[in-house]
Amino acid sequence: MSGDGARAWVHRAVRLVEADANRSADTHLRVLPLPPAWGVQLYLKDESTHPTGSLKHRLARSLFLFGLANGDIGPGTTLVEASSGSTAVSEAYFARMLGLEFVAVVPRTTAVAKLELIRRHGGRLHLVDRPGEVYAVAEGFGARDGWHYLDQFAMASTVTDWRGNNNIACSIFGQMALEENPEPEWIVVGAGTGGTSATIGRYCRHTRRRTRLAVADPEGSAFAEAWRTGSRTVTAPGSAIEGIGRPRVEPSFVPGVIDLVETVPDAESVAAVRILHERTGIRAGASTGTNLALALRLVDRLRREGRPGSVVTLICDDGSRYGDTYYDDAWVAARGWDVAAARERLEPLFGDA
Structure with a gap:
């Protein structure tokens, strides 16, 4: 194809990709009901509603x-x-x-x-x-x-415009504008590439927000240890929670914009996403459970400290992809995950809204 023909092709391709963004860039911000007396609100940015079903x-x-x-x-x-x-x-x-x-x-x-x-x-x-x-x-x-x-x-x-352009951080703060506590105390995400946490962390600093960023890291991932030690040479076995956690520190992981990284046991990831489904009808993947488990810990800390505020986390993808894994009792049991014990720890954190 000639130079002019190739340029015309690229122009058309950019238009097609941006047209998709026009149709689907914003996703719903859902409220997870918590007891009003707690004074803390928990929101779920539902990235499963994108055309391909995930963040x-x-x-x-x-x-x-x-x-x-x-x-x-x-x-x-x-x-x-x-x-x-x-x-x-x-x-x-x-x-x-x-x-x-x-x-x-x-x-x-x-x-x-x-x-x-x-x-x-x-x-x-x-x-x-x-x-x-x-x-x-x-x-x-x-x-x-x-x-x-x-x-x-x-x-x-690198490829995401962290200053704005309706990136995920920009979308979250825009949708939170009319809520009771519009500037979240915490935004909680997982890390696979590290791109989402980098975008949100940079945006919060660029726009001078007081919101803190927490990364929920599954067992077997290198990110938590890398953040704690400051070493990018850390390695780990790898994660059993698809989509997040890595055996190495990925180039896009930016620890300097993250305020907290905590490890979430695999059993808690599965238990949290199953409780979410039972209480709300939302069926999501286990990486959402990882996010949710840490978000609930942070809600509990705010409540115990008597500090009103809000926490936002992500629904990463559609749980229909995991019917034969994280939602299959035999598959989960074969991995030795004590989901029942994890449920006992997590249920009180959901409260009785």
Whole structure:
């Protein structure tokens, strides 16, 4: 394709991706009912309502816009990503929108429903046996002529406009404007690439908010220890909670903008998301449970200190992807997670609203 033809293609591609943002950028901010006497409100930013059903829709859109504007993506480019599932689902969606081939390098243990969604959106799968292999394999594909490695783990904190442009932080504060306590005491997120926490933390500092940022880290992840010690060379076994936690400190993880990182046991992640479903009908993935478990701890601290305020966390993705894993009692029991004991610890934190 000629230079003028390629430029026209890129202009059209940017318009298509931004049109998707016009239709779907804002997601609902839900209230999780708590006892009014506590004086603390808990809100859930429902990222599962994006067209591809997860928070990663925002990241995929940003990666595509950056790649198009940067000259990395053009007509005929084959795209590749290393992913545990949800990012690849969203990237396959945008690749098909632009008529481009997309290959997802994913661990073989990824939830079957996620793999089916990648295929449904037109993506091809390359399965690896060990999660740590995804980086090198995807990078190898990306080095081929006519290919581009989207590289979410390195690029997540770069491609998103943290100053505004309706990023997730901007959206949260806009939706909180008329609430009883409009400036949250805490925003709680998980970290997979680290891009979401980097965006929110930078935005809070840029706009001079007093809101503090907490990262809920699952067992087996390197982020909590890296934040505590200041070392980026920390490694860990890896997380059993899909979408968050990593065996290494990803380039997009920015510890300096984070005020608190706490580890959440896997059993608590599962228990929290199951209680959420029972109380509200919201069926979300276990990473939402990780967020919620820490958010409830922070609500409890505010309540015990007699400090009114609000806490915001995220619903990361749709729980229908995990019917054969986190919502399957036999699957959970096989991992030795004592969900019943975790429920006993968590139930009082939900209160009796």
